[in-house]
Amino acid sequence: MNYFSTNRKAPNAGFKEAVINSLPSDNGLYFPEQVAPLSEKVLANFRSMSLPELGFEMMKPFATDIPGEELKLILEDVLSFEIPLKQVEEDIYSLELFHGPTYAFKDVGARFLARCLGYFSEGAKEEVTILVATSGDTGGAVANGFYGVEGVKVVILYPSGKVSDLQEKQLTTLGGNISALEVDGDFDDCQSLVKQAFLDEDLNKQMKLTSANSINIARWMPQSIYYAWMCSQIAADDLVVAVPSGNYGNITAGMLARRLGFPVGNFMACSNANDVVPRYLKTCQYDPKPTIATYANAMDVSKPSNFPRMLELYNHSYDSLKKEVTGFSLTDAEILETIAQCKEATGYLLDPHGAIGYAGLKQQLKPGQKGIFMETAHPIKFAPTMAKALGEELTMPDFASDLMTRQKETKKMGKGYEGFRDYLICVENPS
Ligand SMILES: *Cc1c(COP(=O)(O)O)cnc(C)c1O
Numbered sequence: 517m518n519y520f521s522t523n524r525k526a527p528n529a530g531f532k533e534a535v536i537n538s539l540p541s542d543n544g545l546y547f548p549e550q551v552a553p554l555s556e557k558v559l560a561n562f563r564s565m566s567l568p569e570l571g572f573e574m575m576k577p578f579a580t581d582i583p584g585e586e587l588k589l590i591l592e593d594v595l596s597f598e599i600p601l602k603q604v605e606e607d608i609y610s611l612e613l614f615h616g617p618t619y620a621f622k623d624v625g626a627r628f629l630a631r632c633l634g635y636f637s638e639g640a641k642e643e644v645t646i647l648v649a650t651s652g653d654t655g656g657a658v659a660n661g662f663y664g665v666e667g668v669k670v671v672i673l674y675p676s677g678k679v680s681d682l683q684e685k686q687l688t689t690l691g692g693n694i695s696a697l698e699v700d701g702d703f704d705d706c707q708s709l710v711k712q713a714f715l716d717e718d719l720n721k722q723m724k725l726t727s728a729n730s731i732n733i734a735r736w737m738p739q740s741i742y743y744a745w746m747c748s749q750i751a752a753d754d755l756v757v758a759v760p761s762g763n764y765g766n767i768t769a770g771m772l773a774r775r776l777g778f779p780v781g782n783f784m785a786c787s788n789a790n791d792v793v794p795r796y797l798k799t800c801q802y803d804p805k806p807t808i809a810t811y812a813n814a815m816d817v818s819k820p821s822n823f824p825r826m827l828e829l830y831n832h833s834y835d836s837l838k839k840e841v842t843g844f845s846l847t848d849a850e851i852l853e854t855i856a857q858c859k860e861a862t863g864y865l866l867d868p869h870g871a872i873g874y875a876g877l878k879q880q881l882k883p884g885q886k887g888i889f890m891e892t893a894h895p896i897k898f899a900p901t902m903a904k905a906l907g908e909e910l911t912m913p914d915f916a917s918d919l920m921t922r923q924k925e926t927k928k929m930g931k932g933y934e935g936f937r938d939y940l941i942c943v944e945n946p947s
Contacts, residue, residue: 517580519546522824532581535632535734538727546733547828553777563748568592571741578737590631601749604864608877609888611746618656618686619894625735626661632734637667644724646670649706652679653814656686658728659694673697673706682897688924701931712933730765731821739769744778752886755781758873759890762815764822771829783841786872788812794843800834811848811868811901844876855905867895
């Protein structure tokens with residue numbers, strides 16, 4: 517499979533090259549040249565496949581530089597936890613994407629990327645160093661995905677005091693090939709340090725730097741597996757899938773699954789107060805506003821980086837997009853109310869992100885339709901918000917209390933570039 521850039525000013529790349537480059541040189545996004553329905557055999561039999569078998573069939577046309585047997589092993593490894601569909605109300609279901617090692621749906625994408633890069637770096641002489649700036653969930657999923665992968669080192673930068681306690685423990689207690697830098701600044705400062713390192717020609721001569729950014733095709737595409745798996749667990753003529761969205765990677769992967777021939781149904785693009793896409797769907801005007809901090813903070817994104825992929829999937833036609841996608845957004849106060857109401861009425865515990873999907877279905881689902889919302893994180897990761905919504909503290913599950921007892925190991929860092937550069941050269945590159 518070849519991948520072209522959505523800006524169409526950079527050369528096409530094969531799978532391996534697109535994964536290693538992460539971004540094409542013209543700042544567009546890689547997009548597969550062919551997106552066509554899978555074979556009739558697969559589409560007729562997918563309901564009887566296991567999760568890794570289904571994942572393999574879906575990734576096979578795309579991950580063309582990895583031999584079949586190897587790709588099978590990768591998917592067995594990546595998809596080793598359950599993704600249950602739970603009924604919440606008569607016509608509303610939750611697809612729980614948070615049963616992976618870091619309790620966020622980003623585990624699947626991060627693990628697939630890690631295994632692919634690990635495969636490509638096997639036998640390579642040079643070690644690869646992955647730089648990731650994180651505001652919370654991404655860093656944990658990436659750290660965990662790359663933990664113990666040979667030939668790969670990971671350096672995570674996070675803003676000191678600005679991630680939740682549990683998230684910080686996930687970043688800072690692994691050790692091994694994972695290092696965490698606690699930056700005295702905000703997320704943008706972390707991102708800026710990473711960008712400067714990528715632009716530093718001299719540094720790039722001394723070490724091989726790669727990014728685990730969410731727009732890498734190997735992080736984006738495997739998310740389509742959720743949607744086919746969802747279809748294999750429910751049969752409905754008129755399905756609506758509500759996807760809590762920030763960078764719009766997850767929902768565009770759902771659109772990809774629909775193009776591969778799975779009966780995914782229509783989409784509801786659910787956002788918090790950062791509602792640029794729901795507004796676009798209403799007005800056909802793409803008009804980003806400054807980012808607002810919300811309780812659903814993994815979705816605090818004002819310019820979703822996967823938007824060009826969404827346009828690509830609909831051939832840049834606003835009318836085709838409108839036929840399959842509706843928009844929905846929720847304020848912080850409504851998020852709290854929804855969590856409380858759903859708990860009261862059904863006993864189901866929503867997290868602040870899933871709550872937006874659930875509320876969207878409650879308001880917009882028509883008689884005869886079935887709705888599924890994506891539950892993208894475990895509620896305990898947002899304990900203070902949950903306590904505000906419910907009026908009481910959640911009990912900590914075992915995994916969380918275990919994590920909280922571990923010692924964090926970080927290196928404190930200012931936001932100036934020189935210190936970061938020295939660190940990379942001395943510590944990560946001792947030769
Ligand atoms: C990343 C994230 C989202 C948003 O997903 P996108 O693919 O960026 O749209 C939603 N919920 C949680 C918990 C997340 O971590």
